[in-house]
Amino acid sequence: xxxxxxxxxxxxxxxxxxxxxxxxxxxxxxxxxxxxxxxxxxxxxxxxxxxxxxxxxxxxxxxxxxxxxxxxxxxxxxxxxxxxxxxxxxxxxxxxxxxxxxxxxxxxxxxxxxx
Amino acid sequence: xxxxxxxxxxxxxxxxxxxxxxxxxxxxxxxxxxxxxxxxxxxxxxxxxxxxxxxxxxxxxxxxxxxxxxxxxxxxxxxxxxxxxxxxxxxxxxxxxxxxxxxxxxxxxxxxxxx
Numbered sequence: 412x413x414x415x416x417x418x419x420x421x422x423x424x425x426x427x428x429x430x431x432x433x434x435x436x437x438x439x440x441x442x443x444x445x446x447x448x449x450x451x452x453x454x455x456x457x458x459x460x461x462x463x464x465x466x467x468x469x470x471x472x473x474x475x476x477x478x479x480x481x482x483x484x485x486x487x488x489x490x491x492x493x494x495x496x497x498x499x500x501x502x503x504x505x506x507x508x509x510x511x512x513x514x515x516x517x518x519x520x521x522x523x524x525x526x
Numbered sequence: 527x528x529x530x531x532x533x534x535x536x537x538x539x540x541x542x543x544x545x546x547x548x549x550x551x552x553x554x555x556x557x558x559x560x561x562x563x564x565x566x567x568x569x570x571x572x573x574x575x576x577x578x579x580x581x582x583x584x585x586x587x588x589x590x591x592x593x594x595x596x597x598x599x600x601x602x603x604x605x606x607x608x609x610x611x612x613x614x615x616x617x618x619x620x621x622x623x624x625x626x627x628x629x630x631x632x633x634x635x636x637x638x639x640x641x
Binding site: 415444446451452453454455456459461466467469470500502504509510511512514515516517518519520 | 557567571574576621624626629630633634
């Protein structure tokens with residue numbers, strides 16, 4: 412079956428602009444995660460959805476970042492007033508139920524570059 | 527913040543040799559997982575070891591966990607050029623306030639296997 416997909420694969424924007432990054436999880440997976448990975452670092456947790464609700468948004472760095480999952484499948488990460496420090500690879504992952512021992516399946520990521 | 531610290535940061539070996547990567551962490555965990563990443567994009571889950579387990583095997587992979595020392599190791603035996611990638615340990619910690627679990631990654635070990 413299809414894995415996690417993310418679009419676009421690359422996004423270049425200017426400082427101050429608004430961007431949306433999309434994630435299509437594996438069908439049937441109720442848990443969805445967003446991570447951010449800066450160069451030379453491991454992924455950092457941003458937000459976790461269980462179904463349609465954001466169960467844990469403790470990793471969002473500030474209120475410029477927001478994410479939605481209105482129908483419990485596709486999710487969109489939204490970044491307002493982008494800054495150069497937002498440049499990173501944004502990774503999405505899904506798992507079956509969000510249990511501690513569930514495997515998280517990662518998408519290929521969106522590389523965001525803020526000029 | 528990143529909990530895990532991998533050691534070494536980079537490792538270069540000849541094909542056929544064994545590769546050992548270590549990971550240390552700071553807080554109590556539910557389980558610890560190892561992931562592989564090629565070319566800075568999507569991560570692939572390799573193996574999970576629960577906090578009450580000491581050793582686990584999967585093919586050419588062997589993982590150990592010492593909760594008293596808060597450390598884990600990943601051994602890849604009989605390495606191949608195709609094993610060249612970055613390897614990350616990730617601890618699973620409960621976010622009791624949110625009723626969820628977070629994966630917290632280290633910075634990774636960059637493994638190069640020379641043919």
